[in-house]
Each structure stands twice: as structure tokens, then as C-alpha cells.
Amino acid sequence: DTAVSQTPKYLVTQMGNDKSIKCEQNLGHDTMYWYKQDSKKFLKIMFSYNNKELIINETVPNRFSPKSPDKAHLNLHINSLELGDSAVYFCASSLRTGGRSNSPLHFGNGTRLTVT
């Protein structure tokens, strides 16, 4: 009964390849996110979707494309992978309560992407 699950847990690939990371939540949340954590543990938001609609799109190369088939899923597709894409990617979800978002995030366990 995992709340936020993402697959795969580890992903090792070569430069130039295209890869996807999948995320699913069974909490009934309406908002999902992708965060990137670098080697120094710094965590930065990449994307946020609310009810399948993109609401946050930070400065991220357009090689990264999120896809939300329904509000329980938010997948991340990465084209033409580069060395600098190596990081841990976290999916998260929350309830978006009106105009003040103090609903906590529920995180998946992360996907460690290594580009060689």
C-alpha cells in the first residue's frame, strides 16, 4: 500500500539516450510534482501538475517532458540525456487546498539516475 511509488529505483544509461521515470500515487491527491536533488542534496522543483494540468514549469531544459495521463500518475520523460542530468529525481503529491497551499508533500523514494 505504498503511497507514492516511482520506478525504477536506479537507472544507469548512456549519454544521448531517452529514458522515462514513472510515478503513481494512491492517496487521492490532485497535485503531483517532480523534484531534482543534486549531489549536494539541494532539492529543486521541476514541474507541478494539478488535475492533469501543468501549473509549475521551472527553468528546465525542454529535453524534460512531464506527462500526466490521469491525476494519479505523473511520468517524466527525458530526451538526449546528458552527464549533468545525473541526480536523484523525486516524485511527490499533495492536496491543493484552495488558495493557500499548506498541504504537506508526500514523496516517493526517488530514482537515482546515472548518465555515463
Add this chain to the structure above:
Amino acid sequence: GNSVTQMEGPVTLSEEAFLTINCTYTATGYPSLFWYVQYPGEGLQLLLKATKADDKGSNKGFEATYRKETTSFHLEKGSVQVSDSAVYFCALSAYGGSQGNLIFGKGTKLSVKP
């Protein structure tokens, strides 16, 4: 803009020592404040939160008080255990702007030795 600054680690303590991890913030409006914890190999988990000034969040022996006058939300625990070893993130969620966008500090790694 909105930002969070927390003390740099790593912090190394002996078991049963007192812990303080400082966190200050800059925000427009009235943010909600959070502490998240990341255990090795896992995602972040909410540890505690406070949604308005003078609120105290507490959980698992950890406490933090929302101080608007000093724009701070320091994390404290009276007696740490080896199992508290983790990375701790202070975060804020501001009204307006990128709603639902939690802004995290850079994390503070805590190591507790037996």
C-alpha cells in the same frame, strides 16, 4: 523572492545531546513552514509544520516554533538518538505565486554517534 536559509552541515553529535538546526526564511505574505527529514536511501517525509506565527510544530521529540519577528523556524530536540541520523530540510510554502511549490533549504546532514 522567497527563500530558506539553513545552517550548513554536517552536524555530528553524540547520542542524547541537544540538537538545534537553524532555519531562517524570506517570504512575502504569510508562509507556512515545514521541516522534512530524509533518511538514507529514502524520500523526504514531513516531520512537522506550522502554519502561522507563534505556532509550534512537534513530532517524535522534535519541535520548531514559527517566529515571525525573527523570521525563523529552528528545529530542536532535547536528546538525539542514532536513529535520528538523516538530512533535515527546512521549507516554506508561500501564499500566491507558485502555489504548491515548496521552497527548500539546502538541507543539514545530522550524524549521531553512539
